[in-house]
Amino acid sequence: MDKSVILVLATRNKGKTEEIRALLSGFPVTLKNLDDFGPIAEVVEDGDTFDDNAYKKASFTARVLGFPAIADDSGLVVEALNGEPGVYSARYAGEDADDAANNAKLLEQMAGVEDRRAAFQCVLSIAMPTGQALTYEGRCDGVIAQAPSGEGGFGYDPLFYCPDKGKTFAELTMEEKGEISHRGRALKEVADEFDKVLTWIDMHTPMQERFECKG
Numbered sequence: 775m776d777k778s779v780i781l782v783l784a785t786r787n788k789g790k791t792e793e794i795r796a797l798l799s800g801f802p803v804t805l806k807n808l809d810d811f812g813p814i815a816e817v818v819e820d821g822d823t824f825d826d827n828a829y830k831k832a833s834f835t836a837r838v839l840g841f842p843a844i845a846d847d848s849g850l851v852v853e854a855l856n857g858e859p860g861v862y863s864a865r866y867a868g869e870d871a872d873d874a875a876n877n878a879k880l881l882e883q884m885a886g887v888e889d890r891r892a893a894f895q896c897v898l899s900i901a902m903p904t905g906q907a908l909t910y911e912g913r914c915d916g917v918i919a920q921a922p923s924g925e926g927g928f929g930y931d932p933l934f935y936c937p938d939k940g941k942t943f944a945e946l947t948m949e950e951k952g953e954i955s956h957r958g959r960a961l962k963e964v965a966d967e968f969d970k971v972l973t974w975i976d977m978h979t980p981m982q983e984r985f986e987c988k989g
């Protein structure tokens with residue numbers, strides 16, 4: 775009998791969804807999207823840190839849906855901008871800003887700035903309906919390019935230049951990005967101790983709900 779634990783992917787970002795699905799493929803987990811359930815309220819991401827917001831998203835989703843959930847809170851931290859846009863990365867150019875508007879604002883803020891060092895950071899929270907959670911982190915250093923380049927990825931990828939690769943994140947394949955990205959590194963931490971994660975989920979799951987059974 776195959777055992778597969780159900781995990782709800784608590785994100786509304788299509789780019790993240792694709793990357794996390796690819797990076798967790800091959801692991802004994804049935805990953806559900808928020809769309810697989812009825813409408814649920816959006817979490818207010820008003821935490822001061824990636825940790826706070828990741829936990830808020832994961833624990834809210836797990837509590838409301840009754841399944842363990844995994845959430846990603848991530849963003850771009852730019853040295854010369856005192857860590858901005860940071861936790862405001864998704865709405866840097868305003869509440870309803872899209873990627874193009876955020877990228878345009880970033881370039882504007884960086885006009886004439888010599889120190890272009892930046893890092894993508896990611897915190898993953900895996901939470902149970904009871905509120906207990908595991909936390910994983912990943913980081914990737916790079917520099918802000920002078921102009922966008924590349925068609926892949928999402929968000930700030932066209933402006934995030936990775937010196938080791940000689941390319942922006944948007945010029946990498948999803949697989950190449952996953953090998954070095956903040957998200958890829960955080961998920962590698964999860965993958966490295968996947969047995970522990972499964973045991974932990976099992977321990978915090980009521981007996982009758984423990985596994986989806988196949989075969």
Ligand SMILES: O=P(O)(O)OP(=O)(O)OP(=O)(O)OC[C@H]1O[C@@H](n2cnc3c(O)ncnc32)[C@H](O)[C@@H]1O
Nearest residue numbers: 785786787846847848849850863864928929930931
């Ligand atoms: O909260 P969810 O529903 O997961 O989706 P979101 O897009 O709002 O996600 P965040 O609140 O974590 O905000 C992260 C923002 O940081 C940027 N970002 C994060 N990871 C990125 C990546 O791998 N490549 C490019 N930009 C990224 C991008 O602008 C995201 O919208």
Ligand SMILES: [Mg+2]
Nearest residue numbers: 786819847864
């Ligand atoms: Mg968000």
